[in-house]
Each structure stands twice: as C-alpha cells, then as structure tokens.
Amino acid sequence: MSSKTTTKTMASGNRRVTLKTIAEVTGLSLSTVSLSLRGGTTLKQETRDKVNEAAKALGYVPDRAGVRLRTGKTNVIALVLDGSEDSIDFARNMIQGIGHAIKGTRYHLSVIPEFEGQSSTETIDYILSNRTADGVIITHTGPRDPRVQMMIDSDFPFVSHGRTEFYTPHAYHDFHSEEFAALAVKRLAGKGCRDIMLVIGDDSTTNYHNIVTSYRKEAARAGIEARLFEGAGLSPAEMRKVGLDLAAAPNRPDGIICDSEMRTIALVGGLTEGGVRIGREVQLIYKQTSGILPTLFPEMDSIREDVFAAGGALTRLLLRRIEGAAVEDLQTLDEPQPHWRSD
Amino acid sequence: MSSKTTTKTMASGNRRVTLKTIAEVTGLSLSTVSLSLRGGTTLKQETRDKVNEAAKALGYVPDRAGVRLRTGKTNVIALVLDGSEDSIDFARNMIQGIGHAIKGTRYHLSVIPEFEGQSSTETIDYILSNRTADGVIITHTGPRDPRVQMMIDSDFPFVSHGRTEFYTPHAYHDFHSEEFAALAVKRLAGKGCRDIMLVIGDDSTTNYHNIVTSYRKEAARAGIEARLFEGAGLSPAEMRKVGLDLAAAPNRPDGIICDSEMRTIALVGGLTEGGVRIGREVQLIYKQTSGILPTLFPEMDSIREDVFAAGGALTRLLLRRIEGAAVEDLQTLDEPQPHWRSD
C-alpha cells in the first residue's frame, strides 16, 4: 500500500538481466555488449551509448559468479576479526569504516571471526588455497606474524592493522603507538609524576613492543621511574582487583598509562573503590577508541585512535594493493590525538 | 624453519584441484565424480570410496563460483549490521556467534554495515535483486519493518533479531523483552520502590513497545508509579546530563530500569556525579549484554541477554529456513537471565 515503490523492480515476467538480455534488446552480440560495458575503445560511440542506456534501463548488474568463474576475481575482501576485547566496539567501528570505504565499489565484505587462542593461520591458509577473497585485512599483528609470512610468501594482497618486523615490506596502516607512549609520558611528567606505570596487554603483538620501548625511552629522558604491569591474561574482575590492591599499596605509582579501554575501566573501577581519586592522587591517561569512556570519565586525559577511520584507511590501501600498487607506497601511520582535560 | 608445515600444501606444480583433477586421477568421468561427491546412490560403493579418497588426498574443495553459477546457491549468509551503539560490543558478539554456528558448514558470512539513519531497504533490495546471499539476518526490527515485508513478499529466507506485527509469520529469535520488564519491575517493587522510571530508546522498534507495555502492566499490578523517559535521540553527554539533573530533581524516582548499556553508563555517570549512590538512594536495573558493565558496576542488578548465543541461534534458524523448514517452527524467545546482587 505504500506509495514508495522500488523503482528497480521491472514490470513482471522477471528473469535475471544478463548480458544476453541486453544483447537481445539492443540487437548486438553478446560479446559486443560485454566489451562495451567494460569500456572497449574499438566500439563506436553510438554503440556504446546504446548499450549503456539499455544496461541502465534494465538495471543490469554483472553476475558475481560469472565474473568470478571466468576471471578468478571474487570482488570480496575478507576481514579476519580478532576476538580481543581490549578496544570497545572495535568490530563495529572497523566494519563500518570498511563498509564506508567499499560503498560504491563492487566489493563485498566477508568477515571471519577468530576465537580466543585459535591459530588463525588456518583461516589464512583457507583463504589462500581457495582464493575466497581478493584481499585480506588482519589486525593485532605480531613481530613475526605467521599470517603475514604466509601472505607475503604467496604474494597475496593484504593489509595489516599493525606492523611487523619482517625484512620484506608489506602494506599496513597502524596506530603510532610510539607517539602515543611518548605523548602520555610527557604529559604525566609535565603534571609532576615521578613514578609511573604502564598497564599493557598482549605481549605477542608488535604494538606491545613499540609502546614499551617508546615508554621506557621517554621516561628515561624525563628522568622518571617507569614500571610495567602486564595485564595480558587477566579477566576484568582480576584487573579490577589489581586496581584495588594498587590503591592500598604503599608504593603506588603517581601516574598510570593504560593501553586498553577494557583494562582502563576495570582498573579505574578498582582504584576508585579503593578510595583513590583519578586526577588527584593518581594521574591516568588511557587510549580511547570508543566514545564510551569519555562519557564515563569526562574529566580524564586520553589519547584517541579512530578505528572507523582506520577501517577506511586499511580498505583503501588494500584496494590499491589489489590493483597492483607497490607495498612501499601503502604504509601509513595514524597520529594519536591527545585529549587533555582541564589543566 | 618451523616444523609445523601445512599438510594441505601439495608437492609443487600447483593447479587448482577441481572435479576434473579427480576424474583424471581416478580414471572416472567428470560426471561420475561430481555425482559421487554429492552422494549418488546409484554408484557402486567401490567407486564412491575411490572418489572420496582421491578428493581427500588432493584436498578438493568445490569451487564456489562454479557451484553458484550452476545452482544459484551462494553459500553466503548476510548480516545487516545496525549502527546502533546501545549494546556494547554487539557487533563482535553477534558475529562471533554466527561464525561459531557456521563453522564446519560451507557458509561464509557477509556483513553489510548500516549507517545512522540510512534506509536499509536499499540493502535488502540489493540482496534480493542480485541474489547475493542465501539468507539474511537483520536486527532491531520495527513492528511494520519494511525490510521484513520485502523479504516476506519475495519469499526470501531470513531471520530477525526482533519480532514484528505482521500477520504473516516469519522466522525470528528475540530477547523476551516483556519478561525483562516484568522481572525488573518486580525486583524494584520488591526492594520497596514506589515510583519508578524506565529509560528507553528507539521507539521505532518492536522491542520498545514490548518493553513499555509489559512495564506498565507490571507496575500497575504492583500498584506503583511508572514513568517513562525517552532517551532515543540523546547523545551520551546529554544522557549524562539527564542523570545529573535527575540527581538534583525533587521528584526523583526511587527505581530506574535501563534498557541500554550505553545509556546506563551515561546515566549512572550523571547520577553519581550528582551525589546519588546507586543501590542506596536509587535502585537501578540494566540490561546487560557485554561483560563490561558488570566490571564497572559489580554491585548493580542486571538482566542479561547473551548476544553471542543469539547469533548462534539466529544462524541455526536461518540455515533451517534456507533448507525449507516452516517458519512457524523457527520462532524462539530468549529468556532473560537476572543477575541480582546482594539482597
């Protein structure tokens, strides 16, 4: 009953519109139509116009299976989705970013979730041997990430959210973690902290090493104590307990840097329960990615990574890679965006 | 140098393994191989064994494009991902649930993100006219959801996370919101509340109506005041302000039910800032889906929906629907799981 009807839906006797349909309508051969639609320059303008008009009028969209069978091109990009909970709403932001970037292209997004501790080389192996996508996006890379190795070896297009330490270069778009750590340390030092602590997670990632190295260097330069707390395997409840214990500890640090939203929430919960006021007894800077934390802790300093934008950037790099661009031109770093509160 | 090498990778001269390869190896015809692999019962056991062995040894996997072109079956299920931020990590949980359920099947998951306010009928229209998936999962349905209407009309397999009010039945797996509201009201009444408030979002969803109706009914039964606060369009910061104002309001409710994690965080932030202690001056019950809130507010009552499980349930329903099961058998409700704290 709605007056808003889909314009695309044709009269009635619906059969799929294929090249053949257009050929019949225009009176041209199938080959000509195909050629024309792909921009064959040997065709005369009149013919090309005729084909284009017919294609548009009929709502022609190339059949993915046909194209794929013939050319091997899947027009699919695959996102291998890490199970990590560190960054809140990481999946949604990343996927929306990708979705936004492929809008208007022929690409579809296939998502392959990974589960805790599962070896994701299987996933890559599957994609590689079944050519199930034209390119892959992976996240949370390690220094010698076996997935990266596999894809380099078989010269398969991919981008990583995260760097590696391979000699052979590859496409990536990464958060500038070194800069993150440096900014955070400087800020804490500037606020007068003398004994700071970095609460950090998964030591298997390149990110971990980048942050830690930069953290130590910058703290040394500022001449302040730099401790490390490895929160990797801890559950949120355990992390909360850490905060609580820290609140009561005699040698409590006067500044904390936290690289994960999940751990920030848990830690702050514990500290607060222990009577410590963030911004007073302890300074805290966290890495912010989701918009939830600023609502929760509007008065806290943070440094932001825009995951939506990262998804877009990764996708654009990948598409260029698929089109054959040199990997050296496909490496970008995302500058951390500090959000300092009242000074 | 790792000793763990992929077993699948064949000797060297790599060409894709197709039916033809198996035919050559076994000395059978292509048709026989195809028939056998699909379990042709007219073949003699010896032949079938031979084919199966060869297929396994060669690591045969049917080519998706070939199958799709021939049969029209895409072996893809599409998730239309709502942009809503209400439930934290909804996307990840849902996708992992789906991923878990399709593990071992031939299905891939294609994710189509939606953006704020965008009409998602286009998305459905695209899937429908290009047969780009065998089935669709949609979420956050409205009572007369046009997407549902479209898919019913074209008899296309789908499941929704959320019910509708159409006369024609369709497959769904939904959270039992009525039960959620009833449980929450009873709990608050049991704690002595006389004037409660439901903070709720998007009034375009069926869920909204189900909750509100049940909420009112149950409050009436308990003989207590039942207010409604529509938090739909509000940003987290605005929601926080609402909490702050509420803290200072003379007629502040003594119990609050919140249907969204995002709004819970913001509201509690505001209330707390305003000096109100949750569980003392005000009772609060929220809908919990992510594991973050219990860490943040360990002492607060909540009612849980397991989104991971929902993803799995939706997928199983959808696959049965694709296989032709009657929609009447594909409607399930997920019982809310109350988590009451210290009494």
Place this chain on the structure above:
DNA sequence: CATATGAACTGCAACGTTGCAATTCATAAT
C-alpha cells in the same frame, strides 16, 4: 578491378559445476 587496410563487430571456447538423457555392459528372461 583486385587487393590491402582498418574499423566495427561476432563466434567460440573456457572457467567449474550439475542434472538430464543417453550409453555401456553384464546378466536374466525368452
């Protein structure tokens, strides 16, 4: 007038799969 040139278009095969119609071949019935 015969032939070369080139512009504009077309036929055909192939990608990997499936399902029907047809074929082979041994055995049983006449």
Place this chain on the structure above:
DNA sequence: ATTATGAATTGCAACGTTGCAGTTCATATG
C-alpha cells in the same frame, strides 16, 4: 541366440562472463 532388464557410468548442455581469433564490410591503395 536374441532381447529385455537394470545397474553403473558418461556425454552434453547450461549457468554468465571474458578474451582471443576471426569475420564482415566499407574505403583506400596499387
């Protein structure tokens, strides 16, 4: 020995696309 029966297997066409090798046909060249 011929034919019918049926079990086991195979050939062929088709799904929609692309790209190469032609073909057609008008015009230019000798």
